[in-house]
């Protein structure tokens with residue numbers, strides 16, 4: 001497996017490459033959800049490149065950038081076993097050589113980025129779009145794979161690719177869950193054993209709401225019932241909303257492609273999840 005740490009040698013490798021290249025951007029601490037993306041990529045293209053970079057630009061001042069789990073040796077081992085041939089592991093000096101202040105950034109559209117996770121995380125999605133556009137320019141893949149776990153991120157990046165005419169196909173990957181329904185996430189590592197037992201109730205609540213949407217109960221009543229049951233289970237919900245899967249605008253009546261979105265704190269850990277209305 002080739003591991004690139006600088007841009008010049010990666011670009012040289014890229015210039016000589018024949019066949020389709022997929023980029024899977026990650027922040028490392030890889031779990032089975034990430035590895036499912038690698039398998040999807042390998043089925044779609046000849047070459048798979050995984051980037052591992054904890055992007056400081058997308059973390060707020062009070063967020064967990066310093067504590068974010070960094071497990072590079074184990075990640076490389078897991079990628080090697082999963083059949084990934086190429087990895088890019090830039091550092092901050094390579095990605096932001098002039099620092100993080102007073103640099104060009106990519107600003108996502110207000111309607112997609114100031115709602116849900118963007119409402120309480122100012123600058124988060126501009127940080128995501130900026131690092132992803134840098135990675136797309138450096139790696140120049142034909143296909144970009146993003147997981148539906150971060151559904152809002154997926155929609156914003158799809159819009160960025162369309163609005164900026166980026167020459168890449170965005171391929172969404174289905175959300176991967178543990179056997180008990182909890183969405184795989186690097187942040188699950190922060191959960192205490194008691195919190196880990198409670199955590200699947202987030203997905204359970206969303207599946208229950210999705211199943212009951214379109215029935216007799218109004219969306220506002222479903223939302224209130226879901227919120228209360230999360231609180232009773234020990235979550236501190238951040239948001240719980242039914243939104244359109246394309247525009248991410250709130251819905252009072254379920255329609256095709258609608259999704260329930262949730263973010264909730266469990267102790268110190270913030271979990272997110274989303275479920276499509278069948």
Ligand code: AMP
Pocket residue numbers: 025026027028033034037145146147148149150173174175176177183184185186
């Ligand atoms: P991250 O390392 O958290 O930035 O995630 C890297 C990529 O993996 C993103 O496109 C995520 O949406 C995707 N991903 C993370 N967890 C999951 C999951 N449980 N199912 C599917 N994709 C995921």
